[in-house]
Amino acid sequence: xxxxxxxxxxxxxxxxxxxxxxxxxxxxxxxxxxxxxxxxxxxxxxxxxxxxxxxxxxxxxxxxxxxxxxxxxxxxxxxxxxxxxxxxxxxxxxxxxxxxxxxxxxxxxxxxxxxxxxxxxxxxxxxxxxxxxxxxxxxxxxxxxxxxxxxxxxxxxxxxxxxxxxxxxxxxxxxxxxxxxxxxxxxxxxxxxxxxxxxxxxxxxxxxxxxxxxxxxxxxxxxxxxxxxxxxxxxxxxxxxxxxxxxxxxxxxxxxxxxxxxxxxxxxxxxxxxxxxxxxxxxxxxxxxxxxxxxxxxxxxxxxxxxxxxxxxxxxxxxxxxxxxxxxxxxxxxxxxxxxxxxxxxxxxxxxxxxxxxxxxxxxxxxxxxxxxxxxxxxxxxxxxxxxxxxxxxxxxxxxxxxxxxxxxxxxxxxxxxx
Amino acid sequence: xxxxxxxxxxxxxxxxxxxxxxxxxxxxxxxxxxxxxxxxxxxxxxxxxxxxxxxxxxxxxxxxxxxxxxxxxxxxxxxxx
Numbered sequence: 001x002x003x004x005x006x007x008x009x010x011x012x013x014x015x016x017x018x019x020x021x022x023x024x025x026x027x028x029x030x031x032x033x034x035x036x037x038x039x040x041x042x043x044x045x046x047x048x049x050x051x052x053x054x055x056x057x058x059x060x061x062x063x064x065x066x067x068x069x070x071x072x073x074x075x076x077x078x079x080x081x082x083x084x085x086x087x088x089x090x091x092x093x094x095x096x097x098x099x100x101x102x103x104x105x106x107x108x109x110x111x112x113x114x115x116x117x118x119x120x121x122x123x124x125x126x127x128x129x130x131x132x133x134x135x136x137x138x139x140x141x142x143x144x145x146x147x148x149x150x151x152x153x154x155x156x157x158x159x160x161x162x163x164x165x166x167x168x169x170x171x172x173x174x175x176x177x178x179x180x181x182x183x184x185x186x187x188x189x190x191x192x193x194x195x196x197x198x199x200x201x202x203x204x205x206x207x208x209x210x211x212x213x214x215x216x217x218x219x220x221x222x223x224x225x226x227x228x229x230x231x232x233x234x235x236x237x238x239x240x241x242x243x244x245x246x247x248x249x250x251x252x253x254x255x256x257x258x259x260x261x262x263x264x265x266x267x268x269x270x271x272x273x274x275x276x277x278x279x280x281x282x283x284x285x286x287x288x289x290x291x292x293x294x295x296x297x298x299x300x301x302x303x304x305x306x307x308x309x310x311x312x313x314x315x316x317x318x319x320x321x322x323x324x325x326x327x328x329x330x331x332x333x334x335x336x337x338x339x340x341x342x343x344x345x346x347x348x349x350x351x352x353x354x355x356x357x358x359x360x361x362x363x364x365x366x367x368x369x370x371x372x373x374x375x376x377x378x379x380x381x382x383x384x385x386x387x388x389x390x391x392x393x394x395x396x397x398x399x400x401x402x403x404x405x406x407x408x409x410x411x412x413x414x415x416x417x418x419x
Numbered sequence: 420x421x422x423x424x425x426x427x428x429x430x431x432x433x434x435x436x437x438x439x440x441x442x443x444x445x446x447x448x449x450x451x452x453x454x455x456x457x458x459x460x461x462x463x464x465x466x467x468x469x470x471x472x473x474x475x476x477x478x479x480x481x482x483x484x485x486x487x488x489x490x491x492x493x494x495x496x497x498x499x500x
Binding site (some may be wrong): 005071072075131134135137138139142 | 460
């Protein structure tokens with residue numbers, strides 16, 4: 001039997017990264033795009049979007065599910081599940097884990113999705129209409145439910161520790177990584193596979209976000225559509241993909257000589273308690289989430305040198321997030337680097353937090369901070385150093401990664417360099 | 420294509436197995452690696468392909484390739500095909 005949970009908090013580090021994104025399907029391809037300031041937006045190819053207000057998305061390119069499992073296995077997965085399954089395999093490989101040398105009861109998985117299997121849901125509603133309810137595939141439910149990636153990964157690698165998904169819209173994988181950190185910190189597991197996945201570029205996904213007036217309609221210039229903090233931003237650009245991290249107890253990682261990208265040192269979870277989709281003007285939920293994450297990491301506000309912003313490119317988010325950063329950090333806000341990598345990979349919704357945490361961890365590794373691209377016209381309400389348009393050489397020691405979700409969910413991760 | 424070949428083709432496609440393994444004696448679960456959900460989907464594929472309905476109590480008995488071919492043969496004969 002495993003040891004009882006520890007009451008002495010333990011350090012938690014990241015030893016593996018895996019990503020499937022619109023700007024690269026490996027960590028190296030993803031990082032090259034971030035450093036080059038190369039975006040992944042374009043006209044939607046997945047279906048005919050001409051009847052929709054927006055025709056833009058950041059789609060994953062050249063993804064072959066059969067690189068990650070046999071045809072029959074992959075056919076039982078919705079696209080969001082295939083993305084997560086693939087990214088998790090990459091992360092596990094990157095971490096160099098020898099599963100026969102570790103206690104699988106002490107390894108868990110928390111992989112969430114903001115929505116889940118939208119394609120299979122759309123498809124099966126059509127089946128009901130056209131052929132009747134008796135023709136619904138028995139795989140509908142296991143393909144659609146948002147927790148299923150965690151299940152698949154536990155089965156593939158025989159991981160028998162804590163296993164669940166988080167769901168908090170665009171904060172989903174901020175929560176999953178934060179929860180995974182706590183599972184290890186407080187002794188319930190020694191290693192956790194954590195992150196999120198999303199595949200919302202389908203008719204109902206686009207239609208729903210269009211009706212909310214949440215997505216950019218800069219249809220003639222898709223590559224310039226996502227412009228966080230710029231005065232002419234007009235909405236987010238839907239992305240898709242997955243980000244998965246391998247979290248590990250510090251001594252456990254050291255003992256096996258694993259490469260350590262950085263430490264998940266603190267988490268801050270709060271609610272706006274304000275509106276189902278809009279942030280409060282003063283961003284108080286974000287202020288408290290960032291403050292809690294800094295405190296939880298045992299840091300001072302002045303220790304923070306980089307924030308990977310939620311920075312969606314919606315008029316409301318970017319102004320409220322800027323205000324929140326100013327409110328919390330005061331004068332120190334002017335010394336912070338703040339960038340939104342969504343300007344390049346789009347908004348991966350439930351995968352955003354983990355993909356962006358991966359960007360921060362790679363930034364520690366390479367001493368480069370990725371930029372906010374498409375930043376052209378300053379907005380008086382957004383007056384921080386957003387690392388405009390070009391990556392910057394900088395050695396970051398302490399960073400925050402913000403995620404805010406519809407429903408008023410806020411999750412902030414404090415990430416530390418490990419020397 | 421006769422119906423036997425069509426049945427075999429459906430099985431190959433649904434279960435993702437080698438056509439050579441789809442012999443009359445082959446059991447869906449033991450020999451072809453199906454699980455309970457696969458077998459439900461397989462029966463649905465038969466129903467759809469041949470435009471018939473297979474009641475649950477009859478579906479439960481269709482555990483091998485041969486049994487399925489035999490059952491469908493009778494069912495289609497009743498239907499006058």
